[in-house]
Amino acid sequence: MNVVVTDIFFLHERGKYVGSYFWCYFMGLFLGPIISGAVQEKVSWRIFFWACTGAQGLNIIGLLFFFPETRRLRNQDPIPAVQGSEQGSNDNTKLEMSSGHVEFVSSTHIQPPQPGILGSGKPSRAQFGIFQAIDRTAWRSVVRHFFTPAHIFFFPIIFWASMSMGSAANALLAVNLLQSPGLAAPPYNFTPAQVGYANFALVGGGVLGLAVAGPWSDYVSQKATARNKGIREPEMRLWSLTPFIAAAIVGLVAFGVGLQGKWPWPAVIIVGFGFVGVQVVAIPTISITYAIDCYRPISGEIMAIATVCKNTFGFGMTYFVNDWAITDGFVPPVMLLMAMTAGITLVGMVALIFFGKSCRRLTRNSKVHSF
Numbered sequence: 001m002n003v004v005v006t007d008i009f010f011l012h013e014r015g016k017y018v019g020s021y022f023w024c025y026f027m028g029l030f031l032g033p034i035i036s037g038a039v040q041e042k043v044s045w046r047i048f049f050w051a052c053t054g055a056q057g058l059n060i061i062g063l064l065f066f067f068p069e070t071r072r073l074r075n076q077d078p079i080p081a082v083q084g085s086e087q088g089s090n091d092n093t094k095l096e097m098s099s100g101h102v103e104f105v106s107s108t109h110i111q112p113p114q115p116g117i118l119g120s121g122k123p124s125r126a127q128f129g130i131f132q133a134i135d136r137t138a139w140r141s142v143v144r145h146f147f148t149p150a151h152i153f154f155f156p157i158i159f160w161a162s163m164s165m166g167s168a169a170n171a172l173l174a175v176n177l178l179q180s181p182g183l184a185a186p187p188y189n190f191t192p193a194q195v196g197y198a199n200f201a202l203v204g205g206g207v208l209g210l211a212v213a214g215p216w217s218d219y220v221s222q223k224a225t226a227r228n229k230g231i232r233e234p235e236m237r238l239w240s241l242t243p244f245i246a247a248a249i250v251g252l253v254a255f256g257v258g259l260q261g262k263w264p265w266p267a268v269i270i271v272g273f274g275f276v277g278v279q280v281v282a283i284p285t286i287s288i289t290y291a292i293d294c295y296r297p298i299s300g301e302i303m304a305i306a307t308v309c310k311n312t313f314g315f316g317m318t319y320f321v322n323d324w325a326i327t328d329g330f331v332p333p334v335m336l337l338m339a340m341t342a343g344i345t346l347v348g349m350v351a352l353i354f355f356g357k358s359c360r361r362l363t364r365n366s367k368v369h370s371f
């Protein structure tokens with residue numbers, strides 16, 4: 001989706017639409033516990049997993065049978081070159097295309113497109129076939145997409161953005177993993193459905209993050225650009241992370257310390273869940289948008305490596321977070337996630353504000369800029 005955003009939206013709109021993507025991305029994690037809690041209380045938790053299995057099956061069937069293959073090979077007659085009908089008076093006037101840009105273009109050489117050159121028709125039945133001829137160009141692209149994320153992971157900016165997104169997302173995972181043992185125990189004694197309904201606070205925080213994070217980061221960048229005499233630097237966006245780092249600290253402290261100290265449930269849910277919902281949309285939005293600003297041609301690969309980082313640590317968390325909470329209480333595991341989220345994001349933000357241009361200069365000759 002980030003590839004689509006970079007292709008069709010202006011630079012000053014990029015933060016808003018990347019934020020919209022991340023809001024949709026995390027909304028499933030917000031709504032899943034709400035639905036599963038009600039299903040568990042009314043029917044059985046197994047029904048929820050069977051419903052997820054059915055939804056995934058329908059999705060695969062839809063992709064196989066109803067999604068067109070846009071890289072399908074087709075027989076196509078070469079498009080004839082358009083010849084100008086008039087000769088320019090200046091012999092030095094020419095149209096240079098081989099170098100990838102236009103130089104010395106005379107208006108007498110530019111002709112409107114001829115009838116028949118523009119494409120027409122509609123998608124053919126062959127596009128929807130399950131088996132397609134191998135497109136060697138597409139195959140090389142697949143190989144490139146497979147190896148590029150491993151290569152760019154070691155770029156300082158992309159490494160930081162991936163770790164920042166992963167930490168913020170796994171802070172939400174910690175809330176999801178620990179909310180049931182915390183809220184189902186005294187003094188709260190929430191039912192499974194009530195535990196699920198607590199996640200509406202995450203939804204509210206996510207909506208606030210959607211409304212603020214992207215437009216706010218774009219606004220900060222535009223103001224800094226104006227002060228810099230119209231010269232825009234990607235690092236100008238980083239200042240907008242500051243309030244959301246504070247939101248991560250407040251939300252995770254309210255959740256972890258609140259559960260351990262048996263605070264009133266509004267403090268734990270409204271403040272804790274709400275601010276976690278804000279930061280899980282806002283921090284990935286700004287950090288990933290900054291990385292895309294620096295390396296626009298590989299925006300898809302940036303999201304791929306960030307997702308790998310998030311899921312790898314998140315998978316490991318499921319093996320120790322609950323046992324750790326039982327042994328030592330809720331504070332240590334939640335504070336670990338708070339330290340990772342706030343620490344990685346804050347330290348990287350400050351370092352890149354001063355040294356981000358130097359980091360970009362180190363990778364200026366990389367092949368990824370020509371993808």
